[in-house]
Amino acid sequence: MAGKYQSLRGFRDLLPGETEHWQRFEARAQRLLHAYGFREIRVPHLEATELFTRSVGEATDIVGKEMFTFEAGRDSVTLRPEMTAQVCRAYIQHGMDRLGLNRLSYIGPAFRKERPQKGRLRQFHQIGVELFGEASPEADAEVIALGMAIVTAAGVAGTKLLINSIGDSDTRPAFRDALLEALRPVAEQLCGDCQSRLERNPLRVLDCKKKKCQELSADAPAILDFLSEDARTHFDGVLANLEELGIEAVVEPRLVRGLDYYVRTTFEIRAEGLGSQDTVLGGGRYDGLVRALGGAQITGMGWAAGLERLFIAAGLDDQPVAPELDLYVVTLGPKARRMALPLVQALRAEGVSVSWDSSGHGLGGQMKRAGRSGARFAVLIGDDELSRGQATIKDLAGGGQSEGPIDALGLARWTRDQREREG
Numbered sequence: 001m002a003g004k005y006q007s008l009r010g011f012r013d014l015l016p017g018e019t020e021h022w023q024r025f026e027a028r029a030q031r032l033l034h035a036y037g038f039r040e041i042r043v044p045h046l047e048a049t050e051l052f053t054r055s056v057g058e059a060t061d062i063v064g065k066e067m068f069t070f071e072a073g074r075d076s077v078t079l080r081p082e083m084t085a086q087v088c089r090a091y092i093q094h095g096m097d098r099l100g101l102n103r104l105s106y107i108g109p110a111f112r113k114e115r116p117q118k119g120r121l122r123q124f125h126q127i128g129v130e131l132f133g134e135a136s137p138e139a140d141a142e143v144i145a146l147g148m149a150i151v152t153a154a155g156v157a158g159t160k161l162l163i164n165s166i167g168d169s170d171t172r173p174a175f176r177d178a179l180l181e182a183l184r185p186v187a188e189q190l191c192g193d194c195q196s197r198l199e200r201n202p203l204r205v206l207d208c209k210k211k212k213c214q215e216l217s218a219d220a221p222a223i224l225d226f227l228s229e230d231a232r233t234h235f236d237g238v239l240a241n242l243e244e245l246g247i248e249a250v251v252e253p254r255l256v257r258g259l260d261y262y263v264r265t266t267f268e269i270r271a272e273g274l275g276s277q278d279t280v281l282g283g284g285r286y287d288g289l290v291r292a293l294g295g296a297q298i299t300g301m302g303w304a305a306g307l308e309r310l311f312i313a314a315g316l317d318d319q320p321v322a323p324e325l326d327l328y329v330v331t332l333g334p335k336a337r338r339m340a341l342p343l344v345q346a347l348r349a350e351g352v353s354v355s356w357d358s359s360g361h362g363l364g365g366q367m368k369r370a371g372r373s374g375a376r377f378a379v380l381i382g383d384d385e386l387s388r389g390q391a392t393i394k395d396l397a398g399g400g401q402s403e404g405p406i407d408a409l410g411l412a413r414w415t416r417d418q419r420e421r422e423g
């Protein structure tokens with residue numbers, strides 16, 4: 001490890017080579033979101049702690065142990081662990097229902113104090129959508145279809161869509177009782193977390209990633225058997241719509257998700273071969289959340305996907321993007337160096353990507369930098385070239401050397417010709 005200071009555990013730098021993957025994905029994702037009529041919202045990274053405790057839920061892992069919370073003056077503030085609560089807060093605050101803004105998307109960092117491992121960071125990044133005020137099964141299917149399209153746009157191939165309904169608020173009490181009855185006899189064999197979850201929120205036990213807990217709850221009652229007629233009809237409608245769209249969905253009765261605000265539809269997209277961090281996207285319906293946060297009774301449906309996990313699933317995390325540049329200008333002598341900056345500026349104005357080394361290294365040093373820059377051609381300019389009015393051009397990919405124009409317009413045209421020739 002070099003350097004006295006290191007980034008914090010679970011926080012990492014994105015270096016060139018990786019950032020290009022992010023930029024490419026973001027560009028594709030924004031096109032998709034636009035195609036679905038979603039518009040981007042950017043919310044702050046810091047919020048009042050209460051927003052998250054109220055919405056995500058006191059008994060959840062996120063609120064219970066994963067939040068970065070601190071005092072700012074007299075206020076308790078928290079680095080956002082997720083964005084849905086914030087988007088709802090903003091939706092209410094800005095009266096977006098009156099503005100007709102009901103399809104919102106976001107992208108940016110989220111923070112959770114978890115045990116860092118592959119695909120699990122303390123600062124990670126989410127892209128997500130929220131659809132307000134549309135409670136139909138079609139809305140669920142459309143939002144899920146967009147989620148599938150985003151995962152595909154990231155380059156993830158083998159995916160599986162898991163879906164469930166956790167019913168309405170009136171489903172929960174009866175199911176809760178039945179679940180408690182089934183789990184109490186084996187309570188002592190559950191993990192520590194689940195033992196404390198059991199009485200506060202037994203649904204969480206179904207969500208536990210520990211194998212033992214999953215085995216112990218394998219025969220527990222299924223929430224689908226407790227659905228109200230309305231919730232059942234809605235769920236059947238969602239499944240029918242997905243089928244209509246040609247989207248294969250697997251009903252997974254254990255899928256309850258880690259946030260308290262979900263009702264009815266919950267779903268996850270998993271990527272094959274990712275181990276226990278295989279969930280790349282998760283979401284569901286949260287019809288009571290806007291109201292719970294002080295707004296009107298407006299329904300909501302959305303999802304969030306983890307960018308780091310998407311890139312791992314797409315096999316891009318260890319495939320750095322090679323640099324690309326049209327030209328690297330190499331100068332020999334003070335006269336050439338003086339004319340280089342105006343030259344590269346004029347080239348850039350003509351749409352040519354170009355870099356150079358202003359620090360006066362020798363030919364060898366500059367050629368080495370040219371090689372690493374990813375430039376297709378090195379343009380050598382020295383006294384000779386200046387007196388001849390022709391630059392020496394080295395082909396950095398193919399090898400070989402030729403003469404080329406030394407003026408910006410000529411060199412830009414030459415570069416465009418090369419690009420065309422190479423397609």
Ligand code: ATP
Pocket residue numbers: 082112114119120121122123124125126257258277279280281282283304305306307308309
């Ligand atoms: P998990 O069960 O893996 O902890 P979660 O249910 O807590 O995930 P959500 O709150 O639904 O996750 O967040 C949506 C997505 O954000 C996840 O599917 C995942 O891709 C990503 N994500 C969540 N937590 C992390 C993290 N600590 N590091 C990286 N990505 C994460």
Ligand code: MG
Pocket residue numbers: 061258
């Ligand atoms: Mg989690």
